[in-house]
Amino acid sequence: MLSSTAKNLYWMGRYLQRAKSTARLIEATQRMALQSRGEEAVGVAAIFGMEDEFRQSQQQSGGRLANMIDFLVLDQSNPSSIASSIGAARRNAREERNNITVDVWESLNGLWLELNARLRRDRALLDRGALIEMVRTQAVMIFGAAQVTLLRDEAYNFLQLGAFLERADNTARILDVKFHVLRPDGNPHAGGLDYFAWSEVLACIGAVRTYRRIYRSALHPMKVAELMMLRRDVPRSVHHCLWMVDCSMGELADVYGTRGEADRLAGELHARLRYARIDKVFDQGLKSFLGGVRSDIATLSDEIGRQFLLD
Amino acid sequence: MAVKAFDEMSSGAADAVRAPYRAVADWLARTSPEKVAATRAEVDQFYRRHGITFGAYGSVEGSETTIPFDIIPRVIAWDEWEHLHKGLVQRVRTLNAFLDDAYRKRDICRAGIIPEQQVLMNAEFVAMAQGLELPGGVHAHIAGIDLVRVGEKEFYVLEDNVRTPSGVSYVLENREVMMRLAPELFGAVGVLPVADYSEELLATLRSVSFSDDAEPNVVLLTPGHYNSAYFEHAFLADEMGIELVEGSDLFVDEGRVYMRTPRGPQRVDVIYRRVDDAFLDPLAMRPDSFLGVAGLLGALRAGRVNIVNALGNGVADDKSTYTYVPEMVRFYLGEEPILANVPTWRCDRADDYKYVIERLPELVVKEIHGSGGKGMLVGPTSSKAEIEEFAAILKARPDNYIAQPTLALSTCPTFVSQGVAPRHVDLRPFVLSGRKITIIPGGLTRVALKEGSLVVNSSQGGGTKDTWVLAPRPGASP
Numbered sequence: 027m028l029s030s031t032a033k034n035l036y037w038m039g040r041y042l043q044r045a046k047s048t049a050r051l052i053e054a055t056q057r058m059a060l061q062s063r064g065e066e067a068v069g070v071a072a073i074f075g076m077e078d079e080f081r082q083s084q085q086q087s088g089g090r091l092a093n094m095i096d097f098l099v100l101d102q103s104n105p106s107s108i109a110s111s112i113g114a115a116r117r118n119a120r121e122e123r124n125n126i127t128v129d130v131w132e133s134l135n136g137l138w139l140e141l142n143a144r145l146r147r148d149r150a151l152l153d154r155g156a157l158i159e160m161v162r163t164q165a166v167m168i169f170g171a172a173q174v175t176l177l178r179d180e181a182y183n184f185l186q187l188g189a190f191l192e193r194a195d196n197t198a199r200i201l202d203v204k205f206h207v208l209r210p211d212g213n214p215h216a217g218g219l220d221y222f223a224w225s226e227v228l229a230c231i232g233a234v235r236t237y238r239r240i241y242r243s244a245l246h247p248m249k250v251a252e253l254m255m256l257r258r259d260v261p262r263s264v265h266h267c268l269w270m271v272d273c274s275m276g277e278l279a280d281v282y283g284t285r286g287e288a289d290r291l292a293g294e295l296h297a298r299l300r301y302a303r304i305d306k307v308f309d310q311g312l313k314s315f316l317g318g319v320r321s322d323i324a325t326l327s328d329e330i331g332r333q334f335l336l337d
Numbered sequence: 338m339a340v341k342a343f344d345e346m347s348s349g350a351a352d353a354v355r356a357p358y359r360a361v362a363d364w365l366a367r368t369s370p371e372k373v374a375a376t377r378a379e380v381d382q383f384y385r386r387h388g389i390t391f392g393a394y395g396s397v398e399g400s401e402t403t404i405p406f407d408i409i410p411r412v413i414a415w416d417e418w419e420h421l422h423k424g425l426v427q428r429v430r431t432l433n434a435f436l437d438d439a440y441r442k443r444d445i446c447r448a449g450i451i452p453e454q455q456v457l458m459n460a461e462f463v464a465m466a467q468g469l470e471l472p473g474g475v476h477a478h479i480a481g482i483d484l485v486r487v488g489e490k491e492f493y494v495l496e497d498n499v500r501t502p503s504g505v506s507y508v509l510e511n512r513e514v515m516m517r518l519a520p521e522l523f524g525a526v527g528v529l530p531v532a533d534y535s536e537e538l539l540a541t542l543r544s545v546s547f548s549d550d551a552e553p554n555v556v557l558l559t560p561g562h563y564n565s566a567y568f569e570h571a572f573l574a575d576e577m578g579i580e581l582v583e584g585s586d587l588f589v590d591e592g593r594v595y596m597r598t599p600r601g602p603q604r605v606d607v608i609y610r611r612v613d614d615a616f617l618d619p620l621a622m623r624p625d626s627f628l629g630v631a632g633l634l635g636a637l638r639a640g641r642v643n644i645v646n647a648l649g650n651g652v653a654d655d656k657s658t659y660t661y662v663p664e665m666v667r668f669y670l671g672e673e674p675i676l677a678n679v680p681t682w683r684c685d686r687a688d689d690y691k692y693v694i695e696r697l698p699e700l701v702v703k704e705i706h707g708s709g710g711k712g713m714l715v716g717p718t719s720s721k722a723e724i725e726e727f728a729a730i731l732k733a734r735p736d737n738y739i740a741q742p743t744l745a746l747s748t749c750p751t752f753v754s755q756g757v758a759p760r761h762v763d764l765r766p767f768v769l770s771g772r773k774i775t776i777i778p779g780g781l782t783r784v785a786l787k788e789g790s791l792v793v794n795s796s797q798g799g800g801t802k803d804t805w806v807l808a809p810r811p812g813a814s815p
Contacts, residue, residue: 060516060523155517221533238578242552244536 031125032184033336034118039188041115042134045108046165047196049158052095054229056155058222059091073203095154100145108161109145112138125181129171137164180281187274187330194267195323200230201254201264202316205247212312214247224250231262251312252304264319265299271326272296278334288329295322342745343488344759345411357414357807360525365409365750365757373408376518377752380406383517389510389568405800406511407751408518411762411782415809418778421484421492421766424676425776427666429480429768432499432653434669436476439652440467450668451661459658460706461651463614465621465634469647472545473772476647479538479609480768481505481780484676486747493679493744495763497654497662499646501611504781504801505767506569509534509576511803527808529778534767535576537775538609542577544771546606547640553606556580556596558587560612560628570611584612589632592639607643608633614648656705656739657683679744685736693740694731697724700740701791702731715791717743746791749802751784761785763793764804779804 051073099108116138123131137160144157169189176182204227206212208220224245228234233253240257241249257263275292279285298319307315331337346358354362384403413421438445439456446453456462481502483495512531516523539555546553559570561583574581586596587605595602610617616626621634636642652658660681666674682689684702693700697716704712714727731738748759766780782802783793793799 056520057516060520060528155520221536222530225532235575235578238535238539238576240578242539242578244540 027125027180029335031122031181032334034122035125035181035184036188036330036336038115038118038122039185039190040192041111041118042165042168043189043192044106044196045111045115045161047193048098048106048108048111049162049165050232051196051200051230052098052158053155053162054226056091056095057229058226072207073199096149099154099158100149100152108158109141112141112161122181127171127175129175130168133164133168133171137161137168140164180278183274183277183281184334187271187278190267190270190274191323191327191330193262194264194271195320197231197254197262197267198264198316198320198323200227201251202313202320204230205251205312209247212308214251214308214312221245228253233260233262236260248304248308251307255307255316256299256302256304258300265296265302268292268296268299268323286329286333288326288333291322291326291329295319295326342759342761343486343491343747345486345747345749345762348489357412357417360522361410361412364519364522364525373752376408379518380408380514383514384510387510389506389572404507405786406514407784407786407800407802408515409750409752409757410515410522410803410805411749411764411784412805412807413764413779415807418806420675422776424492424674425482425766425768426774427670427672427675428482428494428497428662429477429770429774431662431666431669432477432480432497433475433770435665436499436647436650436653437471437474438669440469440476440649445665445668448668450664451658455658455661456652459652459655461614461649461655463622463649465638466648469638471647472547472643473770475545475770477650477653478541478545478645478647478770480770481765482768484764484766485679485744486762486764487744488747492676494659494662494676495679495744496656497659498765499650499654501613501646502765502767503566503569503611504765504783505534506572507801508767508777508779508781508804509572511801515803526805528805529808531777531779534777535573537769537777538573539577539579541769541771541775542607542609542645544773545643545645547643548606550606554604555607555609556582556587556605558582558584558608558610558612560616564611566611573609579609584627584629587630587633589630589636592632592636592641594630594633594636594642605642607645609645614651617644617648651706656681656703656707657685660739679741682740684731684738684740689740690735693738694728697728697731699743701743702727702738702740705737705739711797713792715743718789718791743791746785746793749782749784751786751800751802753786753788758788760788761791761793762802778806 097104097107101107102109102113104110116134119126119131119134140160141157144152172182172185176185208223208227221244224247225234227250228237228245231254237245237250237253240253240260243249253260253263255264258265258269260266272292272295275289279289302315345355346362347354381403384406389403435445443453443456445451446456477499479502481498481504483498484492485495486492508531542555543553546555555577556579557570557574557577559567559581561567564570571581580586580596582596588595588597588602590602594605594608596605612628615623616628618629618631618633619626620631622629633642633644634648637644637648659678660683663674663678666672682693684690684693693702697714698719700714700716702714702716707713714724716724719727746761746763749762750757751760753760762782762784764780764782766776769775782804783799784802785791785793786798786800
């Protein structure tokens, strides 16, 4: 298999996951905004590291949440927008049509066609909610198609690697930003417990009911953080995602018979999340712990590029 | 005969829009009919896809329909809600005090306020539940109090539901639908959220466990998926993260209740049951019940498991006990009732019966233990033949009926085939009582979709609306 194929599949996984995470995040934020009329727009911008861009657009257009949403969903000049991400994932897939199944290609291409048809319509009449929902549900279909139809070869492992690395990064970022918006001092015990705020944080990864199932208790910031970071059985937790990343790295190492710095780092990250305890994490400071994880995820992505000649 | 009713959106001389409805009226005025039609079309789709369905008793087995949802919200101002809230807390505290008394000392009977036979001879009285000391003295943990409005400041309690009131899932789902379909409307006003109901419900259920366990095991007992409210049972169990069980999933051993799990038996501390009293325990109640758990009442009596709502609550919410509630408030709390009853004639009293039978065309007559809008007569909207037929039934068993004046239930603008028209509504707030009393803002608004109809029950073609309690203005107490 060519490095260019590996690269396309890796990035297809990342872009598709990014679009899906963004869709879910926006839905949760919008829901929150309808219930509280707070400063959600800036918070969302912060998750994407775009406070500055947002504040600039705020000066021009009043900076309402609706504008932020259009920027994150429709704006093709924003490389991280849903429209851009789906376009990029589809470009990656198109170059590898011979390496993916018809089911995967057609579900992704179908999403892209429908998205573009809607983007061409009059913006005033565009139903953003329906569009975001479509992206979220179709992305699930595409990953499902990959799961049940792709040959379990190198290509599959690169797709998985991209999707899970992106997902780990998304969850870590959401938790980092939202937690510190709600608890600027990082203390999980101080202050009142705002049910709506914390359920929104969980909703960003679609885990409100999962929380109840696991803890069967009121929402507590420390448990929210534990669920999102450390629970191995929560499929969007940082731990679960890095475990999957480690597994995919292991599969690839078996195929190629060599291991490198990316393998070491993936194993080290996985172990860090696996053996972490939530009380110790807070002793150390959530911000510094998540900061370390996030910067190592970025390094891992670079190392993967280097090791497999993707760049 | 149509009744001139108080319209909640535009009442008063010039039919000016009332303040709480201003945002809704603006929205209706500026939204194009096409947009509205498209939005309404989405609603049914949404409910079906989410499986939010309702099977009315008497319909084909397994058939599922959706309850019609009207997209124009029903709006309650903060000060109106504050008043209702106080009244509801008072009423439910009273009903709990009465139930605790009725099954223990019956002080209220000895004080001569309620005849003892009203309690003991009541068809809903459960002798096995006597003498129990329930955690917190609470019997009606989840109460649905049906309110109607007839004027700017006039609210009445139409009926208390303290057995297994249903409908709260519609409160939560209606809000989800509204936020999805008309987000622009929410931006204009502050609507108090309702999504924390499940969290409050779980806390309430846990707070009434007999055990000191920090995390008592709570389960929801359903009669199964043929039950008309099965969707709600599954919804609430999912929201709370607790197990949804049927009778066959539970068993009693040495006075304790367990659920069967692959890990072995797991102890159950609190059962939120949505199964009627008669079917709960074949050893103690109906022996032919397959819906209950043999030995459950023994475990309850041993203080090993709590059953929510308590058994025998029907003595407090039937339509004849209802007439005593204002007296109960004075007796147990020493307060004047905040929420008024609808004037009620009890047909078991000769004078009342005589009055009722002569005025059937103008009255509403209801069965004492009836529910779901069945077995009742709405005089003004019935034909002569229907009234005569009903009179015969009433004559045969006057003690089974009460009568009330036909109230001009308030109306709300509602989408009907001809456009927007006023339709009658009621309101069922849900009151949670554990170690404290919690009420999520608003409740379930039911709307009679037929023109002039006063029957809002979903089994009789009623629909629902999202109910908005507006946030207090800054400076007002929350």
